[in-house]
Amino acid sequence: MSTVTDSRIVTAEEIVVQLTEAVHEHRIQPGAKLREDEVGDIFGVSRTLVRQALRAMEHSGLVRIERNKGAFVAKPTLKEAREVFEARALLEPSTARAAAARATPQDIALLEQHIIDEHAALERAEAGLALKLSGDFHVAIARIADQETIEQFLRQLVSRSSLVIALYWRRRNALCESNAHHALVDALRNGDGDTAEDLMKGHLLDLLSQLDLREQVRGPVSLKDALKK
Amino acid sequence: MSTVTDSRIVTAEEIVVQLTEAVHEHRIQPGAKLREDEVGDIFGVSRTLVRQALRAMEHSGLVRIERNKGAFVAKPTLKEAREVFEARALLEPSTARAAAARATPQDIALLEQHIIDEHAALERAEAGLALKLSGDFHVAIARIADQETIEQFLRQLVSRSSLVIALYWRRRNALCESNAHHALVDALRNGDGDTAEDLMKGHLLDLLSQLDLREQVRGPVSLKDALKK
DNA sequence: TGGGCAGTGATTGTATACGATCTTGTCGGT
DNA sequence: ACCGACAAGATCGTATACAATCACTGCCCA
Numbered sequence: 342m343s344t345v346t347d348s349r350i351v352t353a354e355e356i357v358v359q360l361t362e363a364v365h366e367h368r369i370q371p372g373a374k375l376r377e378d379e380v381g382d383i384f385g386v387s388r389t390l391v392r393q394a395l396r397a398m399e400h401s402g403l404v405r406i407e408r409n410k411g412a413f414v415a416k417p418t419l420k421e422a423r424e425v426f427e428a429r430a431l432l433e434p435s436t437a438r439a440a441a442a443r444a445t446p447q448d449i450a451l452l453e454q455h456i457i458d459e460h461a462a463l464e465r466a467e468a469g470l471a472l473k474l475s476g477d478f479h480v481a482i483a484r485i486a487d488q489e490t491i492e493q494f495l496r497q498l499v500s501r502s503s504l505v506i507a508l509y510w511r512r513r514n515a516l517c518e519s520n521a522h523h524a525l526v527d528a529l530r531n532g533d534g535d536t537a538e539d540l541m542k543g544h545l546l547d548l549l550s551q552l553d554l555r556e557q558v559r560g561p562v563s564l565k566d567a568l569k570k
Numbered sequence: 571m572s573t574v575t576d577s578r579i580v581t582a583e584e585i586v587v588q589l590t591e592a593v594h595e596h597r598i599q600p601g602a603k604l605r606e607d608e609v610g611d612i613f614g615v616s617r618t619l620v621r622q623a624l625r626a627m628e629h630s631g632l633v634r635i636e637r638n639k640g641a642f643v644a645k646p647t648l649k650e651a652r653e654v655f656e657a658r659a660l661l662e663p664s665t666a667r668a669a670a671a672r673a674t675p676q677d678i679a680l681l682e683q684h685i686i687d688e689h690a691a692l693e694r695a696e697a698g699l700a701l702k703l704s705g706d707f708h709v710a711i712a713r714i715a716d717q718e719t720i721e722q723f724l725r726q727l728v729s730r731s732s733l734v735i736a737l738y739w740r741r742r743n744a745l746c747e748s749n750a751h752h753a754l755v756d757a758l759r760n761g762d763g764d765t766a767e768d769l770m771k772g773h774l775l776d777l778l779s780q781l782d783l784r785e786q787v788r789g790p791v792s793l794k795d796a797l798k799k
Numbered sequence: 800t801g802g803g804c805a806g807t808g809a810t811t812g813t814a815t816a817c818g819a820t821c822t823t824g825t826c827g828g829t
Numbered sequence: 830a831c832c833g834a835c836a837a838g839a840t841c842g843t844a845t846a847c848a849a850t851c852a853c854t855g856c857c858c859a
Contacts, residue, residue: 377841387814388841393625400629409820409841424719431660431720490631490653491660494723606811616844617811638811638850 351384356394359384364403364414365476365503366469371416375404401497403504415504419554422505426549429498430542432491433479437525437541438534439486448485452526455481459522476503478522482541485529502548509552521547580613585623588613593632593643594705594732595698600645604633630726632733644733648783651734655778658727659771661720662708666754666770667763668715677714681755684710688751705732707751711770714758731777738781750776 360380363369375395377388384391395412398404405415417425440448455478462471476499483492521544528537589609592598604624606617613620624641627633634644646654669677684707691700705728712721750773757766 378839389813389815392841396622396625397629400626411841421719424717427717428661428719428723431664432657435660488653488656490650490657490727494657498719607809618843618845621811640811 351386351390353390353393353397356380356384356386356390357397360394360398361403361500362473365473365500366467367472367503367507368469369414371414371504371507373414375412375414377411402501415501416508417501417504419509421501422509422552422554425498425501425505426545426552429495429502430545432495432498433482433545434538434542436483436486436488436491436495437529438538439488440482441529441532441534441537443487444485444529444532449526449530452478452481452485452522452529456522456526472503472506475522476500482525482529505552509554511551511553580615580619582619582622582626585609585613585615585619586626589623589627590632590729591702594702594729595696596701596732596736597698598643600643600733600736602643604641604643606640630729632729644730646730646733646737648738650730651738651781651783654727654730654734655774655781658724658731659774661724661727662711662774663767663771665712665715665717665720665724666758667767668717669711670758670761670763670766672716673714673758673761678755678759681707681710681714681751681758685751685755701732701735704751705729711754711758734781738783740780740782 360369360375377391377395380394381388381391395404395406399406399412403415404412406412455474459471459474459478462468462474479499480492480496483495486492521540525537525540525544528534528540589598589604606620606624609623610617610620624633624635628635628641632644633641635641684703688700688703688707691697691703708728709721709725712724715721750769754766754769754773757763757769
């Protein structure tokens with residue numbers, strides 16, 4: 342089966358979702374080229390819709406488009422990586438506090454199911470899926486806080502975080518232990534905003550500490566970059 | 571002159587900039603329809619580029635696109651209006667602090683020129699232009715802080731703020747007195763991060779207090795909206 | 800007289816076609 | 830043998846063409 346979605350209505354948004362998932366789950370590596378014809382063939386649509394999708398992903402920072410060159414999965418620099426987590430540190434703690442004040446039992450149940458799914462993915466050694474679910478968890482909190490604007494920003498930041506993790510994660514084995522997530526859910530259930538805010542702040546710092554943002558030893562983008570001088 | 575830019579290379583980005591400016595300066599009202607053919611004729615390009623531009627503006631929240639209906643300048647609801655300023659309250663104070671630690675004499679000079687331009691626009695009774703410049707001032711601070719990610723978010727938030735102001739501004743005459751901006755520049759010049767952060771926080775609260783976010787009494791966009799039922 | 804319904808024009812959605820630009824491979828000169 | 834110019838192929842950028850959908854008008858009928 343060459344086409345992912347046979348006999349289905351494929352919209353640009355659908356392509357964005359599928360590609361985004363693939364990037365989140367690290368099935369497509371940062372720097373990978375996304376040729377318009379190729380993607381179009383896979384989804385069974387013309388380049389028109391593919392271009393729309395790629396532009397959308399460029400706006401959310403997941404894809405970089407170079408004129409007359411094409412679209413590539415973004416490769417955040419060290420600076421960008423730091424900026425992403427700095428922005429998250431500004432947005433998420435307050436949002437967690439707001440979520441604690443609004444979380445309904447249904448919300449809590451949803452988050453708990455989320456954690457279960459995450460564990461299951463880890464046990465099946467599907468690290469990519471687990472990472473994606475972990476990101477969704479953070480977005481879900483913004484949704485519970487009923488902050489659509491921040492949720493939208495956070496979606497972008499979580500996406501870029503996934504790229505950062507693909508590039509700068511220190512030890513591949515130990516994925517973010519969801520103890521932090523568990524504790525957060527507890528705080529939300531109790532409506533304890535102070536604790537939720539602190540836990541979120543700590544959780545983000547913890548994530549950051551597991552990244553290797555000191556020196557760029559990682560493989561260079563292009564040969565030109567690698568060999569210049 | 572029917573075309574804004576005769577004998578010039580017009581790119582999608584150019585269209586975004588021009589349209590965005592027009593919205594910022596309130597020359598296009600929230601809710602206004604942006605027909606693809608019409609915009610295309612004005613800029614002398616085909617609908618392809620116009621669609622690209624409108625999609626981009628949709629992503630930044632300045633335009634809302636309804637399938638098979640067309641693109642409209644966004645009309646933030648009361649909730650969205652509040653969210654915009656809540657998000658700014660989270661991002662900007664810290665950013666002002668960071669800017670205070672990094673601002674060079676050139677940066678300060680740039681901001682001061684900004685304030686002068688703003689005053690000049692006010693004296694010429696060009697309220698729209700003054701508003702746009704005022705927004706640029708906030709973005710400039712993020713740039714000084716060297717936070718590209720936050721700068722990008724802030725650009726969107728300032729855009730939407732412009733829409734919010736168009737819809738919910740209480741008294742049309744008194745535009746944001748740039749005393750606040752002046753004091754901020756002073757703090758930045760002195761490298762006083764604490765003061766800069768506090769001033770920014772107060773400035774945003776001040777802006778918010780000048781909005782009428784209680785009830786939506788404002789006039790509807792189209793006759794149909796006005797007369798339905 | 801008022802509501803439903805089909806026809807028509809206008810507008811958007813998607814695909815295709817053509818031109819521009821970059822990359823790559825080859826050939827001739829030095 | 831090496832370097833530069835040129836040509837062919839691939840890929841992207843923009844315009845145009847056609848299909849789908851929507852809004853509106855005018856008609857018909859209760």
